[in-house]
Amino acid sequence: MERTAPPQETATPTPAGAPGSDVPGLLDGVPRQRSPRETAAPGVREPVPAAVPRLRTLRPWRLLPTPPGTPFTFGYAILLCATSLFSACADPALVHALLQGSSTDVAHLVRTPELVLIGSALWVAGGVTSPFAVAFVLVLTALERRIGGLRTAGVFLLGHVLATLATEVPVGLAVLAGHLPGSSLHRLDYGVSFGVAAGIGALAGLLPLPLRVPLLAGFGWILLQDLLAFSDPMTNWGHLIALVIGVATWPQVRRWRAGRRLVQASHQA
Numbered sequence: 001m002e003r004t005a006p007p008q009e010t011a012t013p014t015p016a017g018a019p020g021s022d023v024p025g026l027l028d029g030v031p032r033q034r035s036p037r038e039t040a041a042p043g044v045r046e047p048v049p050a051a052v053p054r055l056r057t058l059r060p061w062r063l064l065p066t067p068p069g070t071p072f073t074f075g076y077a078i079l080l081c082a083t084s085l086f087s088a089c090a091d092p093a094l095v096h097a098l099l100q101g102s103s104t105d106v107a108h109l110v111r112t113p114e115l116v117l118i119g120s121a122l123w124v125a126g127g128v129t130s131p132f133a134v135a136f137v138l139v140l141t142a143l144e145r146r147i148g149g150l151r152t153a154g155v156f157l158l159g160h161v162l163a164t165l166a167t168e169v170p171v172g173l174a175v176l177a178g179h180l181p182g183s184s185l186h187r188l189d190y191g192v193s194f195g196v197a198a199g200i201g202a203l204a205g206l207l208p209l210p211l212r213v214p215l216l217a218g219f220g221w222i223l224l225q226d227l228l229a230f231s232d233p234m235t236n237w238g239h240l241i242a243l244v245i246g247v248a249t250w251p252q253v254r255r256w257r258a259g260r261r262l263v264q265a266s267h268q269a
Contacts, residue, residue: 065141072149073140080136080192084128099123099190104164106172106185121160125191132193139199146206147256152199155249159198163242164189167234189235194242197223201246202253219243 065074087095101108102119109116124133144152168189174180200219204212223243227236 062145063138063141065137065144070141070144070149072153073137073144076140077137079122080124080133081128083122084124084133087123088127100188102190103187104168104189105187106168106175109165109168110172117161117164120164120190121157121192121195123190123192125193132191132196135200136192136196139196139203143199143203143206143253146203146260147253148260151253151256155202155246155253156192156195156199158249159201159242159245160192160195162245163194163198163238166241167238171234187234193235194238197239197242198246198249201243202249203246205247205250205253206257216243216247 062069065077067074087099102116102122104116104120124130124136127133140152140156143155147155171180171184171187175182175184197219200215204215207215220240220243223236223239227233227240229236
């Protein structure tokens, strides 16, 4: 009986690229293109493309105060506009009496210090077109957008109060020592310039160096020129003192700004 060989099995070609296949594809000369995930070494993550930073568009209207963005500066500016309009339209004798009653001279500081320190900051010397009125709007708006309204008010009041005391207390001591006449106790002193000067000093610490140096140098030069002119030395010294007070707040205002940025970033996440 003849023995027949078993039929040979016909091997089915495995498609190229299939798992476990050693058989090349139909086009052996063209290698298959692998994805980055296949070519990456084990345990190495695929690099994530870096995000392209967006260019910040210039928004000039942010230089001006707004009720939702800078409520402290906006409300204070409205109040100063109202008092300036009143002083321009009301009876001059009445205006002078009100200004004299809110003056931060030595006589008023001894009797009603809280009242005159607040009342003197409700007026703008020279009206709303004066340089310090314009600086008030621009500087406090920029400062409030960086550190918030309550902290901006704190910097303003710090400069206003400390610079006032630093200029008026020596006058009182000089009168007591007999170096100045008694009329020096009743000088007219009011306005927001001390607070604005402190705001300029504080804001400079939050600006980049190319803006910080010109701001401090320019404003400081103006104050030195006013002091050398000797037209109102007490007020001029007060401006310089308030500027130094603002510069002294740099460590604190920078911490406030960093904390404010963290809060804003957490809200946007």
